[in-house]
Amino acid sequence: MTVSARNGMGGGQATVTLAERWYVPAEVRALRAWIPFALLVNLIILGGEALRGGGTAQLAVLGGIVLLAVLWWSLPDGRQQWRRTASQGLAAAILVLGVLLLLLKDGDFYDLWASSWLIAPSALALYWLSTGLSGSWCAGDSDPRSAELGLARNRRLGPRLETFALHTLLLHAVALIVAPAVWIVDLSISPGNILGGAIGDAFTLEHFWAVLGGETFWRWTRNSLIVALGTTLVGLLLAIPAGYAFSRYRFAGRKGAMFVFMLIQMFPGIVILVPYFMVMKTLGLLNTSIGLIIAYSVTALPLCVWMLKGFFDAVPRALEEAALLDGCTQVGVFVFVVLPLSLPAVAITALFSFLTAWNEFLLALVFNTSNDSYTLPVGLASMIPATGQLWGDFAAASIIVSIPVVVLFVLFQRALIQGLSAGSVKG
Amino acid sequence: MSDVEFIETTKVYDDGTVALDSLSLRVRKGEFLVLLGPSGCGKSTALRLLAGLEDITRGEIRIGGSRVNDLPPGARGLGMVFQSYALYPHMTVRANLAFGLRRNRGDTRVSEAEISARVEEATELLDLRKVLEKKPRELSGGQQQRVAIGRALVRRPKVLLMDEPLSNLDARLRNRMRFELRRLHEAHGTTTLYVTHDQVEAMTLADRVAIISEGRLQQSSRPLEAYNRPANSFVASFLGTPAMNLIEGAAERGVFTAGELSFALPEHLAGWTGPGIFGVRPEDVRIGESGDVRCRVGGVEHLGSDSIYHLDAGGNWIRALWHRSGGGAAGSDGEEHRDVRVDLAVPSALIFKE
Numbered sequence: 163m164t165v166s167a168r169n170g171m172g173g174g175q176a177t178v179t180l181a182e183r184w185y186v187p188a189e190v191r192a193l194r195a196w197i198p199f200a201l202l203v204n205l206i207i208l209g210g211e212a213l214r215g216g217g218t219a220q221l222a223v224l225g226g227i228v229l230l231a232v233l234w235w236s237l238p239d240g241r242q243q244w245r246r247t248a249s250q251g252l253a254a255a256i257l258v259l260g261v262l263l264l265l266l267k268d269g270d271f272y273d274l275w276a277s278s279w280l281i282a283p284s285a286l287a288l289y290w291l292s293t294g295l296s297g298s299w300c301a302g303d304s305d306p307r308s309a310e311l312g313l314a315r316n317r318r319l320g321p322r323l324e325t326f327a328l329h330t331l332l333l334h335a336v337a338l339i340v341a342p343a344v345w346i347v348d349l350s351i352s353p354g355n356i357l358g359g360a361i362g363d364a365f366t367l368e369h370f371w372a373v374l375g376g377e378t379f380w381r382w383t384r385n386s387l388i389v390a391l392g393t394t395l396v397g398l399l400l401a402i403p404a405g406y407a408f409s410r411y412r413f414a415g416r417k418g419a420m421f422v423f424m425l426i427q428m429f430p431g432i433v434i435l436v437p438y439f440m441v442m443k444t445l446g447l448l449n450t451s452i453g454l455i456i457a458y459s460v461t462a463l464p465l466c467v468w469m470l471k472g473f474f475d476a477v478p479r480a481l482e483e484a485a486l487l488d489g490c491t492q493v494g495v496f497v498f499v500v501l502p503l504s505l506p507a508v509a510i511t512a513l514f515s516f517l518t519a520w521n522e523f524l525l526a527l528v529f530n531t532s533n534d535s536y537t538l539p540v541g542l543a544s545m546i547p548a549t550g551q552l553w554g555d556f557a558a559a560s561i562i563v564s565i566p567v568v569v570l571f572v573l574f575q576r577a578l579i580q581g582l583s584a585g586s587v588k589g
Numbered sequence: 590m591s592d593v594e595f596i597e598t599t600k601v602y603d604d605g606t607v608a609l610d611s612l613s614l615r616v617r618k619g620e621f622l623v624l625l626g627p628s629g630c631g632k633s634t635a636l637r638l639l640a641g642l643e644d645i646t647r648g649e650i651r652i653g654g655s656r657v658n659d660l661p662p663g664a665r666g667l668g669m670v671f672q673s674y675a676l677y678p679h680m681t682v683r684a685n686l687a688f689g690l691r692r693n694r695g696d697t698r699v700s701e702a703e704i705s706a707r708v709e710e711a712t713e714l715l716d717l718r719k720v721l722e723k724k725p726r727e728l729s730g731g732q733q734q735r736v737a738i739g740r741a742l743v744r745r746p747k748v749l750l751m752d753e754p755l756s757n758l759d760a761r762l763r764n765r766m767r768f769e770l771r772r773l774h775e776a777h778g779t780t781t782l783y784v785t786h787d788q789v790e791a792m793t794l795a796d797r798v799a800i801i802s803e804g805r806l807q808q809s810s811r812p813l814e815a816y817n818r819p820a821n822s823f824v825a826s827f828l829g830t831p832a833m834n835l836i837e838g839a840a841e842r843g844v845f846t847a848g849e850l851s852f853a854l855p856e857h858l859a860g861w862t863g864p865g866i867f868g869v870r871p872e873d874v875r876i877g878e879s880g881d882v883r884c885r886v887g888g889v890e891h892l893g894s895d896s897i898y899h900l901d902a903g904g905n906w907i908r909a910l911w912h913r914s915g916g917g918a919a920g921s922d923g924e925e926h927r928d929v930r931v932d933l934a935v936p937s938a939l940i941f942k943e
Contacts, residue, residue, distance in 0.1 A: 480675035483642050488689035488744070489663030498688075502679045 181309040187296035188319040190237060193287055196327060197234040200283040201227060207276045222263040226280040229256045233287065238300035246300040250291050256284035349557035357553050369558035379559065381534060382541035385451060386520060389537055392455035393519035394512050397462050401511060404463075405470030406496060410482075420471075423464040431461070431524060439528055449535040454526060458519040466511045473507035474500060509577035513570055520567065538563050592618050593639065593748055593780065598648035600634050608634040610804040611648060616748075621774050621781045623795035623812075625788065627827070631804040632784045636750055639782065640669055653747060663692065668741030668779075669750040672757065674733045676725035682736050683721045686711055689744045711739035714776070731762050738770075742777065751783045755790060767793060788828050792816070800824050822866045822941040829870060831897055831908045836867045840940070849903030852882050855934040868939040871897065874909035880932035882907075886924050898924075900931065907931065 204227045211220040233252040238245040260280030267273035290296050295312055298304070304312075344361065353366045373379050407413075408420060438457060439448075447453030477500050485495040501508070523539040530536055536544065542559050545552045571578070593616040600609040609631040616622045624632040637643045639650055641662035650657055657665050668689075676685050686708045690699045699707075712718055715735040720728055728736065734754065741749055754770075755763045771794055774781055785791055791798045792812045799809040800823075808820035819825035825833045838847030843859040845852055845867050854861065876898060884902035898909040909931060 478673065478675065480671045480673050481677065483640075483662075484669070484671060484675040484677075484740075485688075486642065486662040487640060487667060487669045488740075489692035491661070491663075494692065499677060 179306040179309065181313055182304060182306055185299070185304070185309040185312045185316075186240065187290075187299050187312060188316040188323055189290040189296040190300070191316075191320070192323045192327070193237055193283075193290065194234070197230055197237075197283060197287075200279055201230050201234070203279050204230065207279060210276075219263055219266050222259050222266065223276075223280075226256055226259045226263075229259070230280075230283070233284075238291065240299050240304060241302055243302050246291055246302075249300075250288060253284045253287040253291065256280055257288065260284060346557045346560060349553055350561055352554060355552050355554040369554040370562070372555050373559045373562065378533065378536075378541065379562075382536050382538045385535060386538040388451045389454045389458065389526075390516045390519040392451060393458040393462065394515040396455055396459040397466055397515035398508065398512055400459065401463055401466035401470055402501075402508065404467045406474050406500065408467065408471045409474035420468075423467060426460075427464045435524065435528060438525065442529055448529050449532050451535075453529055454519070454537070457525050457529070458515075458522060461522075462515045462518045466515060469511055469514070470504070470507055473504050477503050506577040509574050513574050513578070516570065517567060592616055592620075592653065593782065594649075594651040595635065595639075596649040596651065598635070598638060598650055599646050600631075600638055600643065601646045607804050609638065612801075612804075612806055614799055614806060614809060616780060616782060618780055619778050621771075621783065621794060621796045623783045623785060623791040623798045624801060625785060625791040625795075625798050625827075626801035628786055630801045632786075632801045633752055634804075635801070636752055636782060636784050639665075639748075640667055640750055641665055666744075666747040667750055668744050668746030668748075670734075670737045670741050670752065670754045672753040674725075674737040674757070676733055676736055676740070678725055681722050681724060682717060682728070683708060685725065685736055686717075686739050686743050689740065707743045707745075711743045714742070714773070715739045730758050731766065734758065734766060738773070742779070746779060749779045749781045751781065753785055754783075755785070755787070770794060788830070792828070800827060802827075817937070819868075819939070819941075821943060822868065825868050825939065825941065831871045831910060833868050833870050834874065834907050835941075836905050836907075837864075838867060839864045840867075845940075847903075847905055850882065850905050851903075852933055854940070855936060855938050857936065858938060858940050861940050866941040866943070867933075868941060869933050869935060870937060871908040871910035872912070873935045873937045874900075874907060874931050874933065875935075876900075876909050876911065876929050876931055878930060880930035882931050882933055884929060884931060886927045886929060889924055900929065902931070907933075 204223055208220065208223045208227065211223055229252050233249055233256065236245050236248045236252065238249060257280075260277050263280060264273065264277040267277070291300050295308065295315065298308075299312065348361050349357070350369050351365050351367070353364055353368060355369075408416065442448050442453045442457070445453070447456070481499055481503075482495045485499045486492075490498060521539060522537075523543070526537045526540045527543070530540060533541075533544070538559075542556060542563065545556045545559065595612045595614045597611040597613055598609060599607070599611050601607050612631075612635055614635075624635060626632045634643065638645050639652075641657070641660060645658050652665055652667075676682075677688060680688065687704050690704045690707065693699050712721060715738060717732070717735060717739060720732055720736070725733055725736065734757075737754070751770075755766055758766060767790055774794075783790075783794060795812050797809060798812045798815055800807045800815060802823050808815055808824045810818075815824060816828050819828065819833075822835055826835055836845075836847045836850070838845055838850070840846075840854060840858075840861045840863065842862075843854050845854050845865075847867070854867075882902050884900040884907065886898060887901045887906070888899045890897040890899075894913055896911045898911060900907045900909055
């Protein structure tokens, strides 16, 4: 206020207040930030159109991209009148192209989405450039008073526009992740064992009954459970004492051993596949759960030990000393104090071991030659080529297999978050 | 007779650092002994050796007359309060208090009734009723501190160990807890070893104070005696705020000379000949018109009830503490660069070989 009043008295045409110099409507700022992003998305759409054998639609998108680029360059700066006129014209042209694109296609969900990336930006630009405070700023009529009001308005409007943009972005990210899941769910509830067809056009549970009714699926599940739970148990029984020892004791070869643990982690699994197979064959452990449990435990162990060591490190030594003075033995200290405090870490380690074993495919494929000893991933894979196409059954089975994983994650969610932010234990 | 004896106890770490150099010290039954010294002097090491948290390199530690060098910590009959309190975060206050009692097995097993009776007793003594079912993280610093003391006391320890227990509290709470600790000691009378670097805590809490520097015991005596008759210049400078004035020089025929400064020694020190360190407490240095040492006021720190004068006496800096009840020509602003005279040859003055 005072600034503008003083300038008013000075009466000089050339003096521009601070507010005037800094004021750009939040809407225009948003357009400057969003149009490049819209350009990027349209480029991706253009690629899609080209792959689908484009034609007119492809040309419409290409035109839209060019116009968007020009629009971005010509966005008003609050002084030059021609910029506003040009931008309005460009936005209108893009809007027309977008509508054209929509009419050219059959109007399914994808087409609606693709054309909205031309329609929405151009409509917003047209609206913001023509009306309200931002419209008059674009036209070049601004005075100190309205600039100050505009700055105040920006503080309210800016964050809202940001939130809107962020949510648009997040929606796209979620769609990317959810789309495959939707697809496979649709496959599992569509009649017939074929790929294709629109989403949600029919509903049947025949695939689920087929999978759950078959004896082999239950045998595979049993095998997988034995292997996964066995791996978890063996992994924990070995990793917990090892992690504790690495964390608390200084012994000869400690550093070397820890380095070797890291080293093992660096080998790609495929390199040790053949040696593994020969060892298992010699030991007669092919087609057994024990063979897989041993192999998986060895694979999962280094990471488990390192994770647990990190967590044990965060348990203050004074706590252990207090427990010693309270009459605990070294084992007692571990059982009564260290372990209860490290439960989140133990939970993660368990989950990690379980998932490693539950999802693993390659070793299970090589070690198991008989259908009876398959684990679920191998069994599932065997459904694909077996009798030609069993896509529906396959989809149903893979959904069933994912359920334990999802359930485990939901159950352990709290422990996971705690465990991942290690060092949360305070004295 | 559950007293504690350190007999030439030595601790050398693997890297060769001597943390404690043949400490010989005896703590009498019921005594409150404070181990005092600057950080890294070995006082905490002494406590940890006694607790059994570290191994003794040489020498011996006895509790109640029997050697405990090789006993596990839990078997030594100790209670310990840690600097960080080290309360078990996953247990309620009640479970924290009872934890140690529950660990007793076999002959020493404590019945559930006895456990609740003792927890009850500690609750009463330390005013923990309101927090008994809470977890440590919900407690204030002072409350955590009291739980830590309670956990140490419910075991009815022969000796109570405290490792800088007040250093994590804010100043006000520290003063209150200090008084509280003294009151507690008078109530239960457990032999106590208390480690601190804070001389105020040492002076106020201790029946006896053992001053340690660089792994060696410097002096062990009643606090006031250590203050009035320090065994060496380290003890002299470590106790007291502001620190004692120590002037390095030499004496000859009753006159002490240090650079340009020269003055007659007081009667009781007149027999000293050769090099020495002359010491006089700031509060015993009188500023006035008389006195045989002339000096210039270099700066004054006014603390309200006291003022600390920094005096330049022929290149030696002397601190003088003026108290407002003492009167005299001091205690106002604008005294810098004034020439004054002080008398260093006071009856409380001391002289040290080193």
